[in-house]
Amino acid sequence: MRHINEVFIHCTATKPNWMERHTSDQKVAEIRRWHVEERGWSDIGYHFIIDRNGNVVEGRPIERVGAHVRGHNSNSIGICLIGGFGGSATDQFEEHFTEAQREKVLKLLNDLTQKFPDAKIRAHNEVAAKACPCFNVSEFMKNDRHTEKTKDVQEGSGSNASFLTSLINLIVGLLRK
Numbered sequence: 508m509r510h511i512n513e514v515f516i517h518c519t520a521t522k523p524n525w526m527e528r529h530t531s532d533q534k535v536a537e538i539r540r541w542h543v544e545e546r547g548w549s550d551i552g553y554h555f556i557i558d559r560n561g562n563v564v565e566g567r568p569i570e571r572v573g574a575h576v577r578g579h580n581s582n583s584i585g586i587c588l589i590g591g592f593g594g595s596a597t598d599q600f601e602e603h604f605t606e607a608q609r610e611k612v613l614k615l616l617n618d619l620t621q622k623f624p625d626a627k628i629r630a631h632n633e634v635a636a637k638a639c640p641c642f643n644v645s646e647f648m649k650n651d652r653h654t655e656k657t658k659d660v661q662e663g664s665g666s667n668a669s670f671l672t673s674l675i676n677l678i679v680g681l682l683r684k
């Protein structure tokens with residue numbers, strides 16, 4: 508497996524209703540056709556495509572170098588969200604994408620960063636003068652971490668909460684000495 512140090516987020520820049528009567532596989536086949544027939548590439552440029560209903564479809568196998576960010580392809584993975592028509596780099600995620608896409612992209616990013624711990628999550632617009640993927644990825648990730656933490660503490664269950672409890676007990680124990 509090649510060394511992965513970046514994961515890039517992209518969008519298709521298509522309207523929300525683009526090919527809405529078609530399956531996710533058919534949409535991915537169409538994106539593959541753009542890349543292969545119109546651009547002359549060997550395969551679809553992205554490694555994962557996330558449809559509006561949250562379906563995650565594999566594009567080019569991750570073992571293979573993708574074609575999605577000029578100058579950054581050899582050590583990166585490309586994820587593409589379907590949507591983002593007419594957007595700009597400073598838009599909010601929810602202006603262009605669905606809750607199902609939010610859930611699935613976060614899960615996929617979590618899986619990929621566990622598998623490739625050196626990988627930084629980046630937006631195409633961080634390294635090129637482009638709107639793609641039409642939101643600020645670092646802000647999006649920050650907000651997500653905040654939400655997750657708040658949820659764990661509120662629920663008072665789960666491993667984070669029990670870890671916190673043992674930590675507090677430890678500190679209280681130390682203070683008593």
Ligand SMILES: [Zn+2]
Pocket residue numbers: 516517518575631639640
């Ligand atoms: Zn892009």
